[in-house]
Amino acid sequence: MSHSPALTDERPASIQLPKRRTSPAKRKQRLAAYLFLLPFFVVFLTMLVVPLVYSLYLSLFESKLIGGEVFAGLANYARALTDSAFLGSLGRVGLFFIIQVPIMLGLALFLALALDSTRARGSKAVRLLIFTPYAVPAVVATLMWGYLYGEDFGPIAQVARAVGLGTPEFLSAQNILGSMMNIVTWEFVGYNMIIMYAALRSIPAELYEAAEIDGAGQFRLAWSIKIPAIRPAIMLTVIFSIIGSFQLFAEPSLLNAIAPAAISNSFTPNYYGYNIAFINQELNYAAAIAFLLGLVIAIVSYFVQLAGERRERVGAADRETQP
Amino acid sequence: MNKKARRTAVALVTGAVSIGVLLTGCTPSSGDNASQEAVTQDDIDTAMTTPTKLTFWTWVPDIENEVKLFEEKYPDIDVTVENVGQGLPHYQKLRSAIEAGEGAPDVTQIEYQYIPSFVLNDSLLDLTPYGADDLSGDYVDWAWNQVSPDDPVWAIPQDVGPMGNLYREDILASAGITEAPATWDDYAAAAKTVKDSTGSYISNLGATQAGQMIGFFWQAGVKPFAYDGKETVSVNVNSDEAKKVATYWTELIQQDLISTDVDFADQWYQGLASGKYAGWLTAAWGPIFLQGTAEGTTGLWRAAPLPQWNAGDNVSGNWGGSSDAVLASSENKIAAYELAKFINNDEESAMRLATEQFLFPPQVSVLEDPAFVDQESAFYGGQKVNSLFADISQTVDTDFQWLPYMDYVYSTYEDTIGTVITDKGDIAAALDTWQDQLVSYAEDQGFTVE
Numbered sequence: 001m002s003h004s005p006a007l008t009d010e011r012p013a014s015i016q017l018p019k020r021r022t023s024p025a026k027r028k029q030r031l032a033a034y035l036f037l038l039p040f041f042v043v044f045l046t047m048l049v050v051p052l053v054y055s056l057y058l059s060l061f062e063s064k065l066i067g068g069e070v071f072a073g074l075a076n077y078a079r080a081l082t083d084s085a086f087l088g089s090l091g092r093v094g095l096f097f098i099i100q101v102p103i104m105l106g107l108a109l110f111l112a113l114a115l116d117s118t119r120a121r122g123s124k125a126v127r128l129l130i131f132t133p134y135a136v137p138a139v140v141a142t143l144m145w146g147y148l149y150g151e152d153f154g155p156i157a158q159v160a161r162a163v164g165l166g167t168p169e170f171l172s173a174q175n176i177l178g179s180m181m182n183i184v185t186w187e188f189v190g191y192n193m194i195i196m197y198a199a200l201r202s203i204p205a206e207l208y209e210a211a212e213i214d215g216a217g218q219f220r221l222a223w224s225i226k227i228p229a230i231r232p233a234i235m236l237t238v239i240f241s242i243i244g245s246f247q248l249f250a251e252p253s254l255l256n257a258i259a260p261a262a263i264s265n266s267f268t269p270n271y272y273g274y275n276i277a278f279i280n281q282e283l284n285y286a287a288a289i290a291f292l293l294g295l296v297i298a299i300v301s302y303f304v305q306l307a308g309e310r311r312e313r314v315g316a317a318d319r320e321t322q323p
Numbered sequence: 324m325n326k327k328a329r330r331t332a333v334a335l336v337t338g339a340v341s342i343g344v345l346l347t348g349c350t351p352s353s354g355d356n357a358s359q360e361a362v363t364q365d366d367i368d369t370a371m372t373t374p375t376k377l378t379f380w381t382w383v384p385d386i387e388n389e390v391k392l393f394e395e396k397y398p399d400i401d402v403t404v405e406n407v408g409q410g411l412p413h414y415q416k417l418r419s420a421i422e423a424g425e426g427a428p429d430v431t432q433i434e435y436q437y438i439p440s441f442v443l444n445d446s447l448l449d450l451t452p453y454g455a456d457d458l459s460g461d462y463v464d465w466a467w468n469q470v471s472p473d474d475p476v477w478a479i480p481q482d483v484g485p486m487g488n489l490y491r492e493d494i495l496a497s498a499g500i501t502e503a504p505a506t507w508d509d510y511a512a513a514a515k516t517v518k519d520s521t522g523s524y525i526s527n528l529g530a531t532q533a534g535q536m537i538g539f540f541w542q543a544g545v546k547p548f549a550y551d552g553k554e555t556v557s558v559n560v561n562s563d564e565a566k567k568v569a570t571y572w573t574e575l576i577q578q579d580l581i582s583t584d585v586d587f588a589d590q591w592y593q594g595l596a597s598g599k600y601a602g603w604l605t606a607a608w609g610p611i612f613l614q615g616t617a618e619g620t621t622g623l624w625r626a627a628p629l630p631q632w633n634a635g636d637n638v639s640g641n642w643g644g645s646s647d648a649v650l651a652s653s654e655n656k657i658a659a660y661e662l663a664k665f666i667n668n669d670e671e672s673a674m675r676l677a678t679e680q681f682l683f684p685p686q687v688s689v690l691e692d693p694a695f696v697d698q699e700s701a702f703y704g705g706q707k708v709n710s711l712f713a714d715i716s717q718t719v720d721t722d723f724q725w726l727p728y729m730d731y732v733y734s735t736y737e738d739t740i741g742t743v744i745t746d747k748g749d750i751a752a753a754l755d756t757w758q759d760q761l762v763s764y765a766e767d768q769g770f771t772v773e
Contacts, residue, residue, distance in 0.1 A: 065443060065728065066554050066769030152590050152599070173742065258588050260531040261745035264738045278415050279734045280764070 059287035076288035085266035108192035131190035199233035370657035381432035466685035478646035482682030484606025503627030529586030531741035541640030607683035
């Protein structure tokens with residue numbers, strides 16, 4: 001198998017830009033460019049940076065129902081790091097990430113490869129079908145699954161009882177995380193599949209021809225050419241999934257209505273933050289929780305990316321040494 | 324998962340923005356609750372003939388009808404009714420508006436148990452100078468004590484929920500029980516008979532329904548909460564009396580004689596309609612609610628008082644109900660008070676609330692009005708259900724109080740008691756955990772806990 005530039009994700013070396021010479025026309029152009037960027041920066045600053053800085057500021061205070069607000073330094077952060085509810089919620093979404101994400105992305109990859117292989121018939125219709133759940137708002141999806149999971153009148157339970165399997169308890173405290181994984185997988189497998197599928201379509205056809213001449217079958221093709229070629233796309237879906245898992249909110253918040261005993265107030269970090277802010281009325285502590293969560297997501301994303309890059313480098317080195 | 328990431332990012336940003344908005348006005352408006360000269364009739368006449376705009380936040384459906392009566396009487400006052408959500412979302416928006424210093428309504432619906440949390444930061448107007456004192460005799464005592472535990476009057480009672488027992492006469496009869504159980508012991512025995520011979524549960528205890536459990540506490544004479552209106556609270560959710568109630572339910576649940584489905588959820592609605600539950604221990608707003616939920620069982624239900632702890636007693640608790648309060652920040656306090664008063668005190672308005680919106684009235688005059696109490700309900704086999712609950716309403720303990728942080732109380736109930744009920748565990752033991760959490764929250768928030 002020949003080594004091809006398409007196997008690495010380095011961008012093609014771009015043409016060297018000519019040396020900068022600031023003619024009046026150029027300067028005008030540059031000004032125009034900044035003017036076009038201005039709306040973005042205004043929104044970015046007012047809607048993202050300012051609130052972010054403000055909540056950082058808030059997180060340094062402590063407010064009480066009696067006594068009002070006082071500067072607290074990092075006390076909120078110290079409290080969060082010893083708050084078993086917060087740590088428990090982080091553990092829960094960590095578990096969610098470790099179990100659900102590989103299943104979802106594996107499934108998405110399998111589907112993308114299947115659709116990409118020329119053998120699949122009616123691939124357009126299937127693609128649309130798998131993608132459809134993503135178009136269903138998470139709120140609707142959760143309500144719908146809540147009904148499907150129902151113990152007495154949910155269709156799954158009715159079928160299970162009819163064939164003598166007893167009533168599955170999807171909404172019990174022990175199983176609710178798994179039920180939630182199922183909902184999220186259902187929602188997002190199509191989305192991730194589309195990203196991978198799009199990446200697959202951009203692989204140059206010559207590679208396949210070359211591989212076929214070398215005698216590679218479909219599986220060999222998928223394993224040795226397609227998957228390495230779309231690794232950047234897969235990494236992208238992994239990063240999205242990290243963010244998505246750690247920020248789970250809609251699902252627990254909606255399932256709480258039908259399974260309140262199974263979903264504690266600190267089920268996920270985001271849901272905990274929300275409850276702290278609006279039920280416990282501790283906005284400052286909620287701000288600290290939000291910041292810590294952001295930090296955790298950044299760290300996890302960084303390490304996952306690092307691991308991905310290292311593997312890629314090792315993989316590339318392996319290929320270099322192949323005869 | 325990009326969509327979700329983006330969505331949560333947006334949520335975070337809007338969250339941060341709204342937090343920003345919330346905190347900009349973090350010096351609470353120093354309400355007008357200081358003792359004030361009584362308002363004279365002249366002041367009232369002037370206020371009610373000056374063109375004024377009022378905002379009224381409420382989730383009572385069709386309350387526009389009663390507001391229209393008010394506007395007809397006072398053509399110069401223009402009332403805007405806004406429904407910003409029911410229950411928790413309503414209070415969250417109200418708090419945000421109060422802290423922001425603008426956007427709060429003049430008059431707001433408020434459930435009794437949430438009054439202290441708004442008294443705490445001086446958000447409510449003391450209605451005494453406006454003549455609210457004179458209304459005390461118009462309402463059943465315990466309801467009045469809910470809006471006025473001490474001298475100040477914080478709101479006008481709108482509706483109440485004294486508790487009773489709705490049951491399926493046909494199911495109980497097929498188990499050989501012809502009368503509603505009079506005591507809790509009878510009830511437990513009946514639960515066993517009903518379950519054994521019909522398969523139905525005698526009723527359902529909503530696993531996470533704090534309101535229902537607190538109502539049972541109220542009936543049993545438990546005084547779980549107290550608040551002095553300033554900085555002192557007392558928390559007693561694990562007293563011996565409370566544990567007696569808790570143990571009673573624990574035993575029924577562990578013998579599988581009571582179901583513990585989450586109430587007001589699909590499965591529960593189905594259970595009421597299908598006879599999975601042969602009864603519902605509920606409040607005075609329950610009969611009409613049930614009628615809409617279990618239409619197919621018309622004529623099979625009956626209403627009775629709650630079973631009693633001691634034979635011969637006749638006491639009940641309350642679950643739910645609302646009042647209308649005036650916010651201290653209102654610029655048209657007199658008109659706002661007159662609106663809150665009119666809606667709940669005017670003869671026609673109060674009567675319509677009771678007979679059209681089916682809010683169970685706290686007004687003595689309505690509770691005695693034959694047009695209300697003599698209504699026969701086909702759903703309950705022609706029984707005069709209103710009359711029954713009007714009688715029950717006289718038996719509710721008069722000095723039950725709340726904590727100024729009931730949001731937290733309810734949410735921790737779910738996590739401590741709710742999970743234990745679902746797992747068929749020991750509710751009495753869970754009360755200790757709940758107690759600890761409520762006390763430590765109060766201390767963290769700077770309250771003095773007695």
